[in-house]
Structures are given as structure tokens and as C-alpha cells.
Amino acid sequence: MRYYVRRIAQSVFTLLSGLFLTYALYRLIPGSPLKAIMANLIAQQQRRGEVDTEQVARMAEQMTGINPDEPIIVGFFNYVSGIVLRGDFGTSILYQDPVFDILFRAMPWSIFLSVYGIMLGFTASILVGVLMAWHEGSKLDSGLTVLVLSVNAIPYYVGAIVMLSLLAFQWGLFPTGGRAPRAVAPGFNVQFMLGILHHGALPILSTFLLGFGAGSLGMRANTVRIVGSDYLRSARLRGVSSNRILTRYLTRNAILPLYTGLVVGIGALFASNVITEYIFQYQGAGWFLFESVVNQDYPLIMGSFLFFGTVTVLGILLADLTYGLIDPRAETGATRDTF
Amino acid sequence: MAIDQPGTTGTPDADEDEPEDIVMSVRDARVSFDMARGQAWVLNDVDLDVRRNEILAVVGESGSGKSMFASALLDAVEDPGVLAGDVTYYPDEAAGESQTIGSFDQGLDDSVDVLDLDSDELQAFRWEKVSMVFQGAMNSFNPTMKIKAHFHETIQAHNAVLEERMDHVRKLFDALYIDFDRVMTSYPHELSGGIKQRTLIALALVLEPEVLVMDEPTAALDLLMQRSIISMLRNLRDEFDLTIVFITHDLPLVGGLADRIAVMYAFEFVEVGATRDLMKNAAHPYTRSLLRSVPSINSDVDEMEPIEGARPDPVNIPTGCSFHPRCPVADDRCEIEDPDLAAVEDDLQAACFYTDQAREKIDYTLEDESTEDDR
Numbered sequence: 001m002r003y004y005v006r007r008i009a010q011s012v013f014t015l016l017s018g019l020f021l022t023y024a025l026y027r028l029i030p031g032s033p034l035k036a037i038m039a040n041l042i043a044q045q046q047r048r049g050e051v052d053t054e055q056v057a058r059m060a061e062q063m064t065g066i067n068p069d070e071p072i073i074v075g076f077f078n079y080v081s082g083i084v085l086r087g088d089f090g091t092s093i094l095y096q097d098p099v100f101d102i103l104f105r106a107m108p109w110s111i112f113l114s115v116y117g118i119m120l121g122f123t124a125s126i127l128v129g130v131l132m133a134w135h136e137g138s139k140l141d142s143g144l145t146v147l148v149l150s151v152n153a154i155p156y157y158v159g160a161i162v163m164l165s166l167l168a169f170q171w172g173l174f175p176t177g178g179r180a181p182r183a184v185a186p187g188f189n190v191q192f193m194l195g196i197l198h199h200g201a202l203p204i205l206s207t208f209l210l211g212f213g214a215g216s217l218g219m220r221a222n223t224v225r226i227v228g229s230d231y232l233r234s235a236r237l238r239g240v241s242s243n244r245i246l247t248r249y250l251t252r253n254a255i256l257p258l259y260t261g262l263v264v265g266i267g268a269l270f271a272s273n274v275i276t277e278y279i280f281q282y283q284g285a286g287w288f289l290f291e292s293v294v295n296q297d298y299p300l301i302m303g304s305f306l307f308f309g310t311v312t313v314l315g316i317l318l319a320d321l322t323y324g325l326i327d328p329r330a331e332t333g334a335t336r337d338t339f
Numbered sequence: 340m341a342i343d344q345p346g347t348t349g350t351p352d353a354d355e356d357e358p359e360d361i362v363m364s365v366r367d368a369r370v371s372f373d374m375a376r377g378q379a380w381v382l383n384d385v386d387l388d389v390r391r392n393e394i395l396a397v398v399g400e401s402g403s404g405k406s407m408f409a410s411a412l413l414d415a416v417e418d419p420g421v422l423a424g425d426v427t428y429y430p431d432e433a434a435g436e437s438q439t440i441g442s443f444d445q446g447l448d449d450s451v452d453v454l455d456l457d458s459d460e461l462q463a464f465r466w467e468k469v470s471m472v473f474q475g476a477m478n479s480f481n482p483t484m485k486i487k488a489h490f491h492e493t494i495q496a497h498n499a500v501l502e503e504r505m506d507h508v509r510k511l512f513d514a515l516y517i518d519f520d521r522v523m524t525s526y527p528h529e530l531s532g533g534i535k536q537r538t539l540i541a542l543a544l545v546l547e548p549e550v551l552v553m554d555e556p557t558a559a560l561d562l563l564m565q566r567s568i569i570s571m572l573r574n575l576r577d578e579f580d581l582t583i584v585f586i587t588h589d590l591p592l593v594g595g596l597a598d599r600i601a602v603m604y605a606f607e608f609v610e611v612g613a614t615r616d617l618m619k620n621a622a623h624p625y626t627r628s629l630l631r632s633v634p635s636i637n638s639d640v641d642e643m644e645p646i647e648g649a650r651p652d653p654v655n656i657p658t659g660c661s662f663h664p665r666c667p668v669a670d671d672r673c674e675i676e677d678p679d680l681a682a683v684e685d686d687l688q689a690a691c692f693y694t695d696q697a698r699e700k701i702d703y704t705l706e707d708e709s710t711e712d713d714r
């Protein structure tokens with residue numbers, strides 16, 4: 001129990017440190033967005049005559065949620081306490097909407113993309129890995145190895161752009177952007193659902209390819225090791241069916257070493273969403289992060305960072321806390337004491 | 340395979356020389372591998388009979404082919420090894436039709452040609468008639484499955500009745516002194532080596548096979564654990580009507596256990612005989628050297644000699660008698676001619692031309708313990 005508490009506390013600490021770093025960097029970088037905004041305001045006032053530095057600071061604070069005269073620590077404390085006490089993540093400069101509302105509306109779309117991409121990708125890599133190992137040394141094995149290596153070698157964003165230009169622009173099979181058809185009324189109707197799938201297909205496919213390459217070679221190696229194990233031979237002689245050997249013996253045990261990597265990878269995949277969503281003009285949380293960076297929408301950047309940071313840290317935490325459930329040999333706490 | 344009929348016991352012949360009741364016979368069994376250096380023989384035309392309800396120990400150094408012999412009994416030689424020859428199983432006629440556990444149907448024939456079975460039949464034959472305990476007890480269980488699941492899947496794979504079989508397992512656990520409820524709900528890593536080994540034996544006996552093949556079952560255990568398992572095996576044999584083929588490198592270990600001992604050298608049997616005769620006065624130079632190299636409390640350090648020379652290479656088995664490069668009594672004839680197993684005494688056969696010289700030249704002393712009955 002103490003182990004769980006400590007792991008959760010560690011995660012919160014990690015998240016806060018990351019957030020603080022983002023906040024501090026934003027304030028400290030020369031020519032930072034904050035300074036740029038202030039310089040803008042000063043220039044505006046200069047054109048009108050006198051410069052009221054206090055008014056500039058107040059206006060800058062209004063626009064960014066940061067008081068430039070506050071020390072960084074105090075400002076950070078105010079930011080965090082705003083979130084914790086009032087659920088106030090600040091207001092987007094660009095959209096003039098509360099950051100929380102923007103991200104909250106975008107989040108389900110990102111999760112939709114990622115969850116499907118990840119699930120399909122990992123399932124495929126597990127199946128392909130076991131398949132390769134089962135037919136180790138055959139033509140099928142080497143063919144699939146070549147395929148996986150080439151998928152791995154192509155960066156996912158290049159794949160995404162190629163898919164977009166061919167499948168969407170050239171052949172018009174898929175929409176070139178957006179999350180849902182505009183002509184259809186949103187809701188639980190078939191047309192709208194299909195529209196969502198149609199719009200999500202390419203981004204999901206690109207996420208899928210990212211997850212697919214990563215897992216299958218590792219899965220293959222683990223499976224090959226288990227194929228040669230004593231307990232597999234013993235199970236075969238006992239007459240256990242091939243089906244059960246494949247699922248309960250091979251796949252189950254070969255996943256174990258990959259499991260942590262898979263769950264931690266979820267965080268990385270969410271992060272890859274930033275690029276994927278931008279390429280496909282898919283307005284999820286990643287798309288807003290990109291927009292906010294381009295437009296120096298400081299409160300939105302912080303909010304998005306918080307979102308992606310939380311997802312990553314939660315992924316790692318989840319991997320750690322659930323490993324004991326899938327591998328009975330892992331003793332949570334006593335032996336897995338360290339970071 | 341006539342079994343003693345009440346009417347025939349009157350003949351003087353049957354009284355003295357009861358016909359052997361054989362449960363498995365192996366003829367001309369050979370296992371070959373294709374290796375880069377050439378073809379390797381890891382079992383070289385061996386013949387051996389396993390008698391019903393005996394404990395037969397097969398003894399040899401590692402790499403002598405003894406594990407191959409064990410696998411051959413279940414037609415379980417692993418690829419790329421190729422097994423040829425005859426392995427025949429003779430069902431117990433006395434047990435008759437009452438034995439209908441599992442799905443193996445031997446039909447009307449009174450013998451089963453094991454190497455002729457198709458894959459379904461073989462799958463049923465293994466574990467229902469002949470089963471095996473592997474060398475690696477530590478790794479013979481799926482690490483992510485509870486012990487109980489191993490028993491259940493085995494019973495189900497052979498279409499046996501679950502409750503009835505589990506009742507039988509309870510009996511096995513009692514005979515092996517292990518706690519049924521605790522072990523069944525444990526994961527393999529939660530059990531000690533000794534318990535794991537005994538559980539593995541119970542798992543091998545779940546379908547009441549006639550023959551249990553044990554491949555170095557005690558190799559990974561400490562001496563005390565070895566002794567305790569050995570002492571259980573005799574009871575197990577008596578209680579469950581078993582025939583046990585016990586593969587080991589440790590000749591003195593089986594001195595108190597086995598009824599008969601078969602010694603392997605260079606992928607062949609070089610001496611086969613009743614334990615008492617073989618241990619007391621072995622006829623083959625190799626067996627005698629093995630016994631000589633046994634450390635004992637009484638023996639001087641000077642007296643203890645490991646056998647000189649290298650182990651035989653499976654690709655290049657020496658011509659003539661394969662032991663001649665290491666044999667202290669070898670002469671020219673041994674380099675050319677290959678001796679066959681021949682009777683030396685009533686129940687002792689050796690493959691050597693010069694057993695008398697061997698007995699003269701190589702002497703050994705045994706501690707009494709090894710021929711003593713185990714409690």
C-alpha cells in the first residue's frame with residue numbers, strides 16, 4: 001500500500017516539476033512570448049504618446065494570465081493554485097475562451113484517435129510477432145521482418161503526408177481534414193458516426209503504423225525464447241492443444257517484457273498526436289497545442305502541456321501499478337522499490 | 340507375453356525362470372542429427388526391454404545418449420533429431436478393459452507400435468500410457484499459470500473426467516507428502532524446488548500411465564531432497580502399479596532404488612543387469628571405472644580416479660569398442676571389433692570381450708550404504 005502511495009506522489013511531483021520548467025522557461029527565455037507581448041503593448045502606447053508601464057503590465061497579465069512583475073515562484077504558485085482551487089486554467093488569448101473548455105472539448109477526439117490507433121497497432125504487432133516466431137526461419141518470417149523494418153524506417157509523419165496526399169487529395173477517398181462531416185447533425189445517428197470514422201481513418205492509420213512497427217520485433221524475439229522453453233515442451237507432451245499453447249503459453253508470456261514499454265508508449269503516442277493531428281487538420285488536443293505554440297497563446301500552451309504531461313505520467317504510473325496483476329512473479333513494493 | 344497362468348506354474352521351468360513380463364521394448368533405436376560436421380549419432384542401435392513394475396535406472400555421463408533414450412520411449416525426440424527403429428508398448432493384459440481413462444484407444448492389438456502412431460494417437464498415448472518428468476523441474480510449469488490450471492488443462496486435453504482425476508491427484512499428493520490445497524492455488528515461483536519436483540511427478544501421473552520416465556529428476560536438487568524423492572519413488576511404484584525408468588548420471592544414487600541398471604556409454608548400452616549384481620561386481624570396464632571414481636568416506640584420495648580421456652564425439656564415434664580409447668584393458672581386437680551385449684551372469688549382460696580381465700584389473704570398493712535398502 002505504501003508503495004502505491006509513494007508511486008502516486010512521485011508522479012504528481014514529476015508532473016509539477018515539468019509544469020514548473022515550462023512556466024519558468026516561458027518567463028525566462030529572452031524574447032519570450034511574454035516580453036514580445038509587452039513590447040507590442042509598449043509600442044502601441046508609444047504611438048499614442050505616453051507609456052504607462054503599470055497599465056502595460058496589467059494588460060499583459062490580462063492577456064497571458066501572468067503578472068510580469070511577480071517573481072517566477074510566486075507566479076507559478078498562483079497558476080497552480082488557480083487550477084487546484086478554482087479549476088481555472090486561464091483564458092486562451094487566441095480564442096478568448098477558458099483553456100479548460102477548449103481542451104475539454106478537444107480531448108475526446110484525441111483520445112478517440114489514440115486509443116484506436118494504439119489498440120490496433122499493439123494488437124497487430126503482438127499477432128505479427130507471434131506469427132513470425134511460430135514460423136521462425138520461414139519465408140513468411142523473413143518477409144514480415146522486412147515489412148516491419150521498412151514500416152519502422154519511415155517516420156510516421158512522412159507516412160501521414162504521403163497518405164494524405166494520395167488517399168485524400170489525389171483520389172478523394174478520405175476527407176482532407178476536420179473531425180466530422182459538417183452537413184450532418186451531430187448525435188448518435190449512423191451517418192454522423194460513419195462520418196467520424198471516415199474523418200478519423202487516416203489519422204488512426206498513421207498512429208497504427210507507429211505502434212505496429214515498435215512492438216512486433218520485440219514480440220518475435222520474446223516468443224522465440226519461449227518456444228524453446230522447458231514448460232512449452234512439457235505442455236506439448238501433455239497434449240495441451242495448439243490453441244491454448246499459442247494464447248496461454250506463448251502470447252501471454254511473451255507480452256510480459258513488452259508490457260511496460262507498451263503502456264509507457266501510450267504517452268509517446270499521445271504526443272505524436274500533435275504532429276498527426278496538425279497534418280490531418282484534426283482539431284484534437286494536439287492540434288490546439290500546435291496552434292497555441294504558433295500563436296504564442298501562452299495559457300493554452302500551459303494547459304496543453306498539462307494535458308499531455310498528465311497522460312504520459314499516468315501511462316507510466318499505470319504500467320507500474322498494473323504489472324503485478326499480469327505477472328504473478330512481480331512483487332510490488334519489496335523488489336520493485338526503486339524508480 | 341503370456342502371463343503366469345495358474346495351470347502352467349507347475350512346470351519346473353516356469354518356477355525357476357518366470358517369463359519376463361515386458362511393458363516396453365526398444366529395438367534398433369537410433370537417433371541421428373545432421374550437423375555441419377557430418378551426421379551425428381546420439382543413439383546408436385540400442386535394444387532394451389523394460390519389465391513391468393520394475394524401476395529401471397539408465398545411467399550415463401551427460402551426452403551419453405541417455406536423455407535421447409528417454410525421449411525415444413515417448414517418441415518425443417526433438418527436431419532436428421530423427422528417431423528410427425522399433426518402440427513397442429505392451430498393455431497390461433491383467434488390467435484388461437477396465438482402464439478407460441482418457442482418449443487413447445489401443446484397439447484390439449495387444450501391442451502398440453509407438454513410432455507408428457499418428458499425431459492424435461501419439462498425443463493420447465503420451466501421458467495416458469507413458470509419461471515423463473523432465474530434467475528442468477524448475478522450468479516445467481508455465482510461470483503465469485497456477486498449478487491447478489496445469490492439471491486441469493492436461494485432464495481436459497485427454498478428455499478425462501475432471502472430478503475423478505482430481506480425486507486421484509489428491510491421492511498422489513498424499514503419497515508424495517504435499518499439501519493439495521496450498522500447492523494447487525500457488526504459482527510455480529511460490530513453490531520450493533522439492534515441492535515443484537514432486538508436483539511435477541503428480542502431474543505426470545494424473546492419467547494413471549503405466550510407465551513413468553524420469554529424466555534426471557533430481558539433478559537440480561540438493562542431496563537431502565534427492566534422497567527424499569528417491570525414497571518416495573518405491574512407495575509410489577507399489578501404490579500405483581508403476582513402471583519407472585529413471586535416467587541419471589549418478590550411479591550410486593540409484594544403487595538403493597533401482598531393480599535393474601542399464602549403463603550407457605557413447606550412445607549405446609554397455610552393461611545391463613540386476614542392481615545387486617551390477618553394483619557388487621560389474622563386468623564392463625566403464626561401469627567399473629565409474630564405480631571406482633565414486634568418492635566415499637572410506638576411500639583414500641589417492642584411490643579416487645576420474646576416468647581418463649575425453650567423452651566420445653557423436654560425429655566421430657570410435658571404431659570397434661567405443662570405449663577403447665579410455666579403456667585400461669583394451670587391446671588390438673577392441674579397436675576393430677565392436678562387442679555386443681552378452682550374458683556374463685544370470686542377470687548381467689556386458690558389451691566387452693575381456694570382462695574377466697576388467698574385474699581383475701579395475702577394483703573398487705563400495706560403501707555399504709548404496710546397496711542397502713532405503714528405509
Ligand code: SF4
Nearest residue numbers: 660663666673691692
Ligand atoms: S571390449 Fe575392449 S575396449 Fe571395449 S570395454 Fe572391453 S576391453 Fe575395453
